Structure formats: structure tokens, C-alpha cells
Amino acid sequence: MSADERVRAEWPLYEVFVRGKRGLNHVHVGSLHAADDEMALRHARDVYTRRNEGVSIWVVKSTDIAASSPDEKDPLFAPSGDKVYRHPTFYEIPDNVPHM
């Protein structure tokens, strides 16, 4: 097998998400290579949770993730930029009004 073929035969890339403890979301921690889902979970356990960093792991093939493009940043996120009335600080309430 040539060097190029060996590189092409590489296992697929998986993204790894770990729930640090009960009550928290799964958070992206990195990626790894594995032949299939089961191996990806085992490898994720070994690579990303050697010191009780997690109580639950998700793995997903990197190619299955749809991501927003940095080029669309403006059209995608700009609309929320000028809607200051969506924030509580937009509204002035007198200091003598309690619990608000």
C-alpha cells in the first residue's frame, strides 16, 4: 500500500461531546478517528475522560455536522444586533419598584 493509499484508508473523523456532570449540557471537547460508532465511543472514553471528566459521551461523524459558514456571519447574526428591546436592560424601571 502506498503512502497516499494508507492516508486515504484512514478511519473517519468523529467529533466528541462530553457531559461533565448531571445537569450540564454535552460540550464539544475535540475529535478522534475510529472505524465505527462503537469504537469512537471507546476511544472517546480513553482520550477525553481519563480523570472523571464525564458521565455521558456523544460521538458523531464530522461529515454529519451541518455548520453555519463564517462568511454568512453578518446575514445570519446581524438581525439580532439591532433588537435591543429583546434585553431587559432596554426598559427603564424606577428604583422604588421592588423585585424587578
Next chain:
Amino acid sequence: MTDTTTAQSGTDEGDLLAGFEATIARNDRIEPRDWMPEGYRKTLVRQVAQHAHSEIIGMQPEGNWIGRAPSLRRKAILLAKVQDEAGHGLYLYSACETLGVSRGQLTEMLIEGRQKYSSIFNYPTLSYADVGTIGWLVDGAAICNQVPLCRTSFGPYGRAMIRICKEESFHQRQGYELLMTMMRGTDEQRAMVQESVNRFWWPALMMFGPPDDESPNSAQSMAWGIKRNTNDDLRQRFVDMSVPQAEALGVTFPDPDLRWNEERQAHDFGQPDWDEFMQVVKGNGPCNTQRIAHRRAAHEDGAWVREAATAYAASSAAEVSA
């Protein structure tokens, strides 16, 4: 860009560069899908890959002693440490892959000698005390280098460094504790520790790279926020940290010029043999050939496992869809 680039897209590239530089100037992070100058990407691939390779090759000098460590406790500690080095290599390969290279390509480049790893791992581990000295001085120097890299401008690299730094502390402490234990032992054991420290002190100082005036890439890397401190600054910091640790341990460093400078509020110290450093970097160190041969053998001997797992995954997928 091709020769047919129009003036319009030339302006676009100028805008992209301005955006990139503004992000760096704000001390914000660059993320993988952001536009970045080709030089920035190349510098990072080189540095992160070299760092990843160092972790992977770094398993060899210590892995050598797992079977010969003197107790089950010491074997378990060393096994955990070497497993961490593998993990650190994988975090860093994972960060490097976000720059558009694959781990397979990086491994090929390592075993073909097209990418480098830290010169320190080309020195042999001749006695068990070396396991302690590597933890104390080599991992200590690595921590000095790595803590500022947690704030490096490329997001995935910085995040990998944060994970690594958390774990390196265990590496340094287990090494120092091992040496303390030996120093409480016999004269022969104390002599082993001193002999090991004598061999590793200068190579540990070399880990920070050549002096600033001979480090061609440093200025650009600092402008890009990839590096946060110069080689000489970090080396000075390491010497200042290590001297009181050596005193507490009861060993000396083999440098007649090492002394406290009241005026500078820092230690003066001698220079490592930079000719030796260049020789080791060029591949002529004591263990370069052996380290790469071992890595190549592990890669090639493991090929059938990778292929079998791929075939198993393909047949399981076929069964599911049938």
C-alpha cells in the same frame, strides 16, 4: 488565488486580512473556518504537528521503564503518565486536523522525517532516576512553554493546551516525588539522581529553542499571537523556578555560571551547547534513528488492525442496511 484574480477579489483579500488582523489585535481567537493568511496556517501546522509528534515520540524514553519500575505503584503511575502522553498527542493531532491536514498525513511526515519533534526525546533514559528527572525537568520545561500557549491565538490549539496543562502538573509532581524518595534512600540512589540531573539539565534548557537572536520564526509567531513569550524569556523563567526546587531536593545543576543576580532579580546562567542542539535537531542525536524506527514499526505493524477494523465496520454497515 490564480493569475486571473481581479482587482475586486484583491480588495476582498485585503478586507479579509484586515479582519484577521483586527481579531488578533483584539486578542480574540481565530477559529478553524475563519479566513487566515497562508503563512499563519503553515506556521501553526508546523508548530502543532511538531508538538503532537513530541508527545507521541515522548512515550518511548519512559515507556522503556514501565516493565522495570520497582513497584506496582510506580508501574501504575508510569503507565498512566505514558497514556497521558498518547492522549496529549491525540488532542494536538485533533487541533492540527482543523487546519486541513489529516492525522494520517502527519504520521507519514513524522516517520519520513519531514516534520520534527522536540530534541529532548532523542536522549536515552539510562537509569530509573531518569523517569523522575524527566517528570521534574523535562515536563517542568514543557509546562513553562505550554502555560502561555493556553492563550495562543488559534482556538483549537489553545483549548488542547488547557487540557494538557491540567494533566502535566501530575507529570511533574510524580517525577519530583520519585526523586525525593530516591534522595531519602542510599548514597548510591542519591548519586543516581545527581547523575541523571547532570545529563538532563542542558537538554532541558535546549527545549526552549535557540536564543532569541537566532530564532528566525519567533517575531512573526509573536506578532500573530501564536507564541506569547520569547525563547529566552521562558528559559529564564524555567531556571528561576528550578533552582529552589533543586535546593529542596538536594541536587546541583552542572553549570558553574549559575548564580543569583541581585540587580536583575534573576539567575545568571550559562548557555547550552548550541552546536550539539543543532546536531540533534538535524537527526544526529543519540536516539533519533531508534525513535523514528520504533514509531515506523508501530505504525506498520498496526496496519492490519486498522484495516481489519475498517473491514469489520464496512461489513456491519452492510448487514444493517441489508
